[in-house]
Amino acid sequence: MRAWAPIAVAAAALFALQLLLGRFEFFVYLASLVGVNVILAVSLNIINGMTGQFSIGHAGFMAVGAYTASVFSLATNDTRIAGLGVVSDQIFFVAALALGGAAAALCGFLVGLPSLRLRGDYLAIVTLGFGEIIRVIVQNTPSLGGPLGLSGVPQYSTFAMVWFVVFITVLVARRLASSTHGRALWAIREDEVAAEAMGVDTTAYKVRAFVVSAFFAGVAGGLFTHFQSVITPAQFDFTRSIDIVVFIVAGGLGSTTGAVSAAVVLTLLPEALRSLFGAIGADSSLSAVVDQIRKPLYGVLLIIIMLARPQGIFGTNEAWDLFKKKKAAA
Amino acid sequence: MSVGEVILEAKATSITFGGLKALTSFNLQVKRGDLKGLIGPNGAGKTTAFNVLTGVYLPTSGDVEVCGERVNGRRPWEINRRGLARTFQNIRLFKSLTALDNVRIAVIANTKPLFARDRIARLRSGSSMNRVAAKVLDASNNYVDWWRALLKTPGFLREEAELTARADALLEVMGLSHRRDEQAKNLPYGEQRRLEIARALGTQPKVLLLDEPAAGMNTREKADLMVLIRELREKFSLGILVIEHDMKLVMGICEHITVLDHGETIAAGDPAAVRADPKVIEAYLGEAPAHA
Numbered sequence: 001m002r003a004w005a006p007i008a009v010a011a012a013a014l015f016a017l018q019l020l021l022g023r024f025e026f027f028v029y030l031a032s033l034v035g036v037n038v039i040l041a042v043s044l045n046i047i048n049g050m051t052g053q054f055s056i057g058h059a060g061f062m063a064v065g066a067y068t069a070s071v072f073s074l075a076t077n078d079t080r081i082a083g084l085g086v087v088s089d090q091i092f093f094v095a096a097l098a099l100g101g102a103a104a105a106l107c108g109f110l111v112g113l114p115s116l117r118l119r120g121d122y123l124a125i126v127t128l129g130f131g132e133i134i135r136v137i138v139q140n141t142p143s144l145g146g147p148l149g150l151s152g153v154p155q156y157s158t159f160a161m162v163w164f165v166v167f168i169t170v171l172v173a174r175r176l177a178s179s180t181h182g183r184a185l186w187a188i189r190e191d192e193v194a195a196e197a198m199g200v201d202t203t204a205y206k207v208r209a210f211v212v213s214a215f216f217a218g219v220a221g222g223l224f225t226h227f228q229s230v231i232t233p234a235q236f237d238f239t240r241s242i243d244i245v246v247f248i249v250a251g252g253l254g255s256t257t258g259a260v261s262a263a264v265v266l267t268l269l270p271e272a273l274r275s276l277f278g279a280i281g282a283d284s285s286l287s288a289v290v291d292q293i294r295k296p297l298y299g300v301l302l303i304i305i306m307l308a309r310p311q312g313i314f315g316t317n318e319a320w321d322l323f324k325k326k327k328a329a330a
Numbered sequence: 331m332s333v334g335e336v337i338l339e340a341k342a343t344s345i346t347f348g349g350l351k352a353l354t355s356f357n358l359q360v361k362r363g364d365l366k367g368l369i370g371p372n373g374a375g376k377t378t379a380f381n382v383l384t385g386v387y388l389p390t391s392g393d394v395e396v397c398g399e400r401v402n403g404r405r406p407w408e409i410n411r412r413g414l415a416r417t418f419q420n421i422r423l424f425k426s427l428t429a430l431d432n433v434r435i436a437v438i439a440n441t442k443p444l445f446a447r448d449r450i451a452r453l454r455s456g457s458s459m460n461r462v463a464a465k466v467l468d469a470s471n472n473y474v475d476w477w478r479a480l481l482k483t484p485g486f487l488r489e490e491a492e493l494t495a496r497a498d499a500l501l502e503v504m505g506l507s508h509r510r511d512e513q514a515k516n517l518p519y520g521e522q523r524r525l526e527i528a529r530a531l532g533t534q535p536k537v538l539l540l541d542e543p544a545a546g547m548n549t550r551e552k553a554d555l556m557v558l559i560r561e562l563r564e565k566f567s568l569g570i571l572v573i574e575h576d577m578k579l580v581m582g583i584c585e586h587i588t589v590l591d592h593g594e595t596i597a598a599g600d601p602a603a604v605r606a607d608p609k610v611i612e613a614y615l616g617e618a619p620a621h622a
Contacts, residue, residue, distance in 0.1 A: 179479035
């Protein structure tokens with residue numbers, strides 16, 4: 001019972017928010033963008049932060065999820081479950097998300113397997129290669145739209161749905177971390193040889209970390225395509241993967257709280273800059289400049305963080321642990 | 331469970347790295363309740379022997395058997411699950427985790443998984459088809475386990491409580507209860523060594539391999555350690571194999587000592603016999619000058 005209660009509460013709260021805020025289109029769009037980035041950051045944190053493996057191909061898993069979900073939704077666009085109205089769309093939407101997640105998880109399994117023999121930089125290169133291979137394959141597959149991508153994906157996504165998935169992702173990351181499985185992942189991060197000597201099947205754990213992480217990246221991709229409506233391979237390139245790595249490194253590798261906060265702040269930052277430039281009356285070409293200065297800005301930010309606080313803003317701390325400690329002290 | 335059951339056996343085990351013979355036809359038997367020592371000058375191959383026994387290295391020839399089963403080529407974690415646990419010469423704790431978590435990682439739950447562990451173990455040592463089946467059953471167990479953790483089922487919560495209680499009990503035995511929630515890296519050296527032993531005990535071993543457990547300890551800590559090692563043997567009915575440089579400690583607690591030099595076993599027997607062996611004296615002190 002206690003396990004399900006938070007999920008029910010979150011669902012109810014998000015539904016209420018949806019009714020309140022659902023009509024502010026720009027807000028919903030921005031919130032969805034932030035939500036997708038949070039899911040990507042939290043899920044990548046399972047591999048990079050908890051397990052200590054360095055993956056820089058997360059956009060690849062996202063792309064697999066996005067394209068799988070899009071193809072499914074485009075194919076079933078005209079199909080309706082009789083008598084269910086809008087609910088029918090949402091059922092197809094959830095199915096598309098699940099399919100996208102499953103396809104990405106399968107890729108996670110396949111990438112995870114050879115990666116087990118590799119450590120550090122070598123693993124990073126394999127994951128980078130995976131991301132690029134996915135992008136190049138999509139780019140050269142006419143049935144997936146080639147470089148132009150897919151368009152006309154039905155906009156099933158809602159504010160409530162995106163943030164419900166965000167909630168589930170954080171919940172999974174948190175429950176994983178506080179279980180014997182999460183501890184095994186930490187053990188691998190801390191010392192692989194010792195973990196193995198203490199009976200931790202490091203191979204299986206690493207593969208599973210990849211599978212879980214890729215699944216959520218795939219779902220994030222599925223959500224993304226259902227509010228963007230248009231996806232192109234260029235959206236899932238190397239810089240996208242690096243963006244996600246920046247989120248978790250800035251937030252603190254191993255901290256879900258850090259991943260969430262950094263993803264929120266760094267997604268909103270360019271938007272804030274854009275409206276700032278708008279407010280001071282700069283001409284519209286400046287908003288294009290904002291997109292260009294985003295990357296150097298990230299770079300400078302990351303250098304500052306690495307110099308001032310190499311463990312990231314939150315280190316490996318979690319907001320809920322802080323709360324627990326305060327309660328224990330009181 | 332009886333004392334005297336052979337747990338670990340090395341049969342003419344050798345390993346070479348390129349042209350270097352790191353270990354040559356090494357023989358050793360550890361029974362439950364044994365307290366044996368492995369000594370030798372620096373670079374004699376003691377730690378290499380440990381690494382071969384625990385599956386870190388694959389022996390070039392010869393066999394390693396745990397509980398009568400040949401384990402050459404098994405992964406270290408599989409060998410650990412068969413009843414062999416170790417500590418490391420250069421302490422390898424999970425540094426930024428708490429003392430409690432260090433031990434909890436090692437502790438296995440006693441609860442029954444979906445498919446029985448011994449059934450999987452039996453399949454694993456069978457034909458290749460059976461090995462595949464074992465893998466599938468094992469993977470199913472693991473996935474069910476993850477789901478139970480994510481859904482916080484009552485069984486899972488009970489299991490977590492059990493793991494924590496057992497880890498706490500081990501910390502208590504090793505006198506580390508007051509360090510429970512401290513990061514391992516912040517513990518004093520002697521306590522880190524003890525925490526490593528607690529962690530190794532968490533895996534419920536039948537034989538414990540200690541790689542220089544007294545290194546860096548002061549005289550008082552060493553004396554305490556000697557008492558502790560004896561106590562552990564009684565309490566957990568363990569077989570213990572110790573690598574140690576401190577002669578007083580080895581001679582004081584071990585009932586049987588194997589001496590290695592350049593990978594070869596130059597002597598084996600009870601402490602008194604080993605101490606008197608001219609080959610051992612030579613290895614440690616150098617050859618006596620001809621015209622002395």
